[in-house]
Amino acid sequence: MTSQPMTKPTFTYVTYIKSTPEQVWDALTNPEFTRQYWDVEMQSDWKVGSPWSAKGSPMSGKILESNPPHRLVYTWMMPDDPTDVSRVSFDIETIGDIADMVCLKVLHDELRADTDMASKISDGWPRVLSSLKTLLETGAPMNSWAGIKRSCAGVSACEEVA
Amino acid sequence: MTDNLDTVFKALADASRRALLDRLRAKGGLTLGELCEHHDMSRQAVTKHLAILEAANLVATVWRGREKLHYLNPVPIAEIHTRWVSKFERTRLTALNNLKQALEKKND
Numbered sequence: 172m173t174s175q176p177m178t179k180p181t182f183t184y185v186t187y188i189k190s191t192p193e194q195v196w197d198a199l200t201n202p203e204f205t206r207q208y209w210d211v212e213m214q215s216d217w218k219v220g221s222p223w224s225a226k227g228s229p230m231s232g233k234i235l236e237s238n239p240p241h242r243l244v245y246t247w248m249m250p251d252d253p254t255d256v257s258r259v260s261f262d263i264e265t266i267g268d269i270a271d272m273v274c275l276k277v278l279h280d281e282l283r284a285d286t287d288m289a290s291k292i293s294d295g296w297p298r299v300l301s302s303l304k305t306l307l308e309t310g311a312p313m314n315s316w317a318g319i320k321r322s323c324a325g326v327s328a329c330e331e332v333a
Numbered sequence: 334m335t336d337n338l339d340t341v342f343k344a345l346a347d348a349s350r351r352a353l354l355d356r357l358r359a360k361g362g363l364t365l366g367e368l369c370e371h372h373d374m375s376r377q378a379v380t381k382h383l384a385i386l387e388a389a390n391l392v393a394t395v396w397r398g399r400e401k402l403h404y405l406n407p408v409p410i411a412e413i414h415t416r417w418v419s420k421f422e423r424t425r426l427t428a429l430n431n432l433k434q435a436l437e438k439k440n441d
Contacts, residue, residue: 184393301415
């Protein structure tokens with residue numbers, strides 16, 4: 172990786188999920204799945220260079236890396252400021268000899284220091300990931316994320332606070 | 334669902350460890366050395382506390398070259414939050430918390 176965490180804010184989130192890499196990949200890329208825990212429908216063919224969009228959210232971006240079911244990297248762009256482009260990397264790893272346990276790492280970097288995207292995503296990702304974990308482990312989505320409309324990783328949640 | 338919250342609550346039940354999390358919330362991506370600079374703890378004590386926080390998944394680490402960078406990982410805290418706080422309570426609790434902070438003049 173070439174980013175410089177000391178000069179730009181970078182966030183790393185980790186969650187352990189009782190699931191398989193294939194199911195976690197599906198949870199990140201299948202619009203029917205993302206709607207349930209994220210309240211947005213992620214849409215893309217998930218091929219390098221392709222765009223992604225999210226029905227229910229103003230966010231969009233482009234696929235930078237796609238290695239199902241292990242690694243997915245895309246850009247993260249604000250619609251009203253096309254220069255505000257950051258990067259999200261998902262790493263899906265199995266853990267040694269523990270069966271059916273997956274470690275999902277989300278790294279959000281290349282955030283601009285002069286916008287409030289960092290504070291928005293730092294509120295959103297933990298809730299998205301905990302809701303994803305609950306959905307995969309119990310089959311039921313977390314009630315506190317669904318219902319917050321037009322949000323993507325906390326965009327609207329922060330507006331509530333403001 | 335496996336409930337591994339015992340580790341999380343035990344890790345949080347210590348003022349020094351909470352201070353380390355505060356520091357990582359203010360600035361992510363710190364090395365062990367940088368974390369030691371701002372605390373009245375020995376390097377060994379900070380190492381021990383970080384190991385407990387990592388085991389509870391409250392601290393995530395990223396290797397960059399030979400440096401191990403530490404980040405606050407609030408996902409387990411989000412799990413606690415979403416388990417007991419419903420979506421309807423969220424805005425009101427945030428308002429109450431903002432009020433408390435304003436009255437106590439705690440700015441962060």
